[in-house]
Amino acid sequence: MPELPEVETVKNELIPYVVGRRIASVTLNWEGMVTPAAGQFRSRLAGRKITTITRRGKYLIFSLDSGDLLLIHLRMSGSLLVGTDVSSPPAYTRAVLHLDDGNNIFFRDPRKFGRMRLVADAAAVVGRLGPEPLEAGFTAITLAGLLVGRKAPLKAVLLDQNVIAGIGNMYADEALFAAGLHPLRPAGSLKPEEVKRLHRSIRRVLTAAINARGASVSSYVRPGGQKGQAHFSFKVAHRRGEKCPVCATPLERLVVRGRGSYLCPKCQTLENGDLRG
DNA sequence: CCCGGAACCTGAAGGC
DNA sequence: TGCCTTCAGGTTCCGG
Structure with a gap:
């Protein structure tokens, strides 16, 4: 199950593929996983550049050049996989972020518990989380x-x-x-x-x-x-x-x-x- | 506010 | 072999 170390690893290993790239388009195979609803989710992401990825608790936070933030939670069974072959996505792929360089981020999630939320203010989602246990201030x-x-x-x-x-x-x-x-x-x-x-x-x-x-x-x-x-x-x-x-x-x-x-x-x-x- | 339990899901594992 | 039940757990929601 993805917990802090797994999410931190996903963040670190996605950064070289994703930061500085634009999201060309979004495919949703399971619309229940996104907020806001699919149409707006797709249109607000299309064409946006990903400027940074950070982690807060078990959330991945993609910062976009529009000011929006894409918050991804893998919950129980989710994983994010990088690949170029859109014709044969991983089994149980629920969503795909198509990048402008030919790479794709496949959101694979057999149990459909994972979620992606596009928000203008991260605090609405992660504002109540407790402190990060690995930060220096956590004594x-x-x-x-x-x-x-x-x-x-x-x-x-x-x-x-x-x-x-x-x-x-x-x-x-x-x-x-x-x-x-x-x-x-x-x-x-x-x-x-x-x-x-x-x-x-x-x-x-x-x-x-x-x-x-x-x-x-x-x-x-x-x-x-x-x-x-x-x-x-x-x-x-x-x-x-x-x-x-x-x-x-x-x-x-x-x-x-x-x-x-x-x-x-x-x-x-x-x-x-x-x-x- | 606190606590416990159900719901969300589906593959894997165990029982018969 | 195969059907059926149970288990797994991150998060949210609801009732007490």
Whole structure:
């Protein structure tokens, strides 16, 4: 699933193909994925030059010379693929941005969850997102302030995009394991030392995943079609039944707020202040 | 405001 | 082998 490291990788690898190019035209095979409606979406994009691509949380933001912003969210199964052959697009291609140099951006998305929104003001979509966890300003003190007073499970708070932007199910599990914290710990119950460990773990896990070009556990691939490598370094995510790499206890999966959560029951206990991790 | 659950989708995996 | 059910999870919406 595309989370912060996957979206960051897609952004970095799309930039050489896209920045400075014009969108010649747009093909929509699934009109439900765009806002505003298809006609206006196409006409406002046609002929526009893409000046930059940035990322905010799990959103890709294409800046256009018209002042409009194209916000793309890959959700569960989306990927953006670069190619020149329009006659044989990737399977499940829902939209195509045809560029003025013969390249095309294919939005492949088997489950049709992905979305593209064309807006004049990005804040309307991303304005409520929490801080970027890899920015310098995101300190252990920042994190402590976000967790204080919350009774919700730690895992649920990490997944809340309005608290911290970009963490999804896989990296929440990996960060919690690295910090030795149980996903059901009430978020506000962490001691300062535990918050520090969690802060360090979040940044290490996300940085390592970006360096590995993302995790291809599902249908995620990079714009050139290559897979990422980050999942080979996962300690617990999607490894039910395997042994904990630290203590060899069989890993478990439980459901937290409807999300499958992988953990080591020995390294990640519910007891307040257990510093095993 | 907070929480939980359904809905959106469809391929993959598991059960019988 | 094949049909049927369940699972997967990012986000939004709705009810309590």
